[in-house]
Amino acid sequence: MAKSNYNLIMAYPAIEEFALSSLGYMWLCKIASELINTERISTDSAYFNIKTTGAIAFSLSFDFDFLGVFEILEKNNIPFLANERGEDYPLIFAGGPVITTNPEPLKQIFDFMMIGDGEENFKSVVKILAKGMNKAETLRELSGLEGIYVPSITTKVKKVTETLNNVIYTPIVSDKSYFKDTFIIEVARGCMNRCAFCTASYLNLPFRHYDYEKIIDAIELGLKQTNKIALLGAQISAHPEFNNIMKYLRDKMDSGVNIELGISSLRTDSVTPELVQTLVKGEQRTSTIAIEAASERLRRFINKNLKEEQILNAVRIARENGLRGLKIYSMLGIPTETQEDIDEFLRLAKLIKSERKRET
């Protein structure tokens, strides 16, 4: 499709620093800008020309992002409710994890919503928008796409689950991003562990990953722009070639390439000496242990089957291999929690502290 003159506003419902760090949002901006005129806005640069705008797309990553949606609409004098916006106003739609989790609370606000993965489906949406039809015709055609929920038309919608082909990476490396000058590469999507509280797992089932060669190509592309490389995924250590990816990075560092490496999250039971050594070489100084619940009983209850020995083993490996700082993530207030669970948490925290301080 030749590039059309249709004008799309890609709106991020928070400040630009966060917009630039949102891989999904920035990738969709890249896709849209190849097909139509695209302008990025955020809450700190929210004004645009409504008269020349065909549609506004919002990406919602966090629950409270809806406040940013209202802020941007208000700043531009756009009615919040879809049924109060006639043909004089742009179509307004949204996607992202919050929308996929539950679109219903916002169904009076958005003309349509994207449920599930965005990258390929977004191209289909943009192509329909670019036809420049009136709102009713556009929404009718959009409602025929899988994963598109048009509250005024749709009665049933199926989440889109895409096959991961071309690796998604940071299209604009910026010092204004929350992850300053960092080239983020998506390695895998979803997580097989299905901890009961975790939308990152359930929203993105089944677990999928990119080919090793494509990830390596993306790393090389990133290193042409910056030395800060971050690998992203809810369960990247489940990538079948994870150790080889880490070895590739370690070999590069050993050959003198300066790489600051960031890893989004690692399961405690996947921490190995080689992995920690690579992270330390890549200037990562702290690790996070997500124990998630106060006691082993509660961890079993939320399907986070992590035993105390595994936690202490990960702490020992981190200490022996040079990771200095340590954070613990745990939720308090999980249903059925008792004082005994809290006491067990305090005991475990003390054990972790003494394991950290032990001489290597």
Ligand code: SF4
């Ligand atoms: S291991 Fe982490 S990413 Fe996977 S389901 Fe559990 S909390 Fe979610």
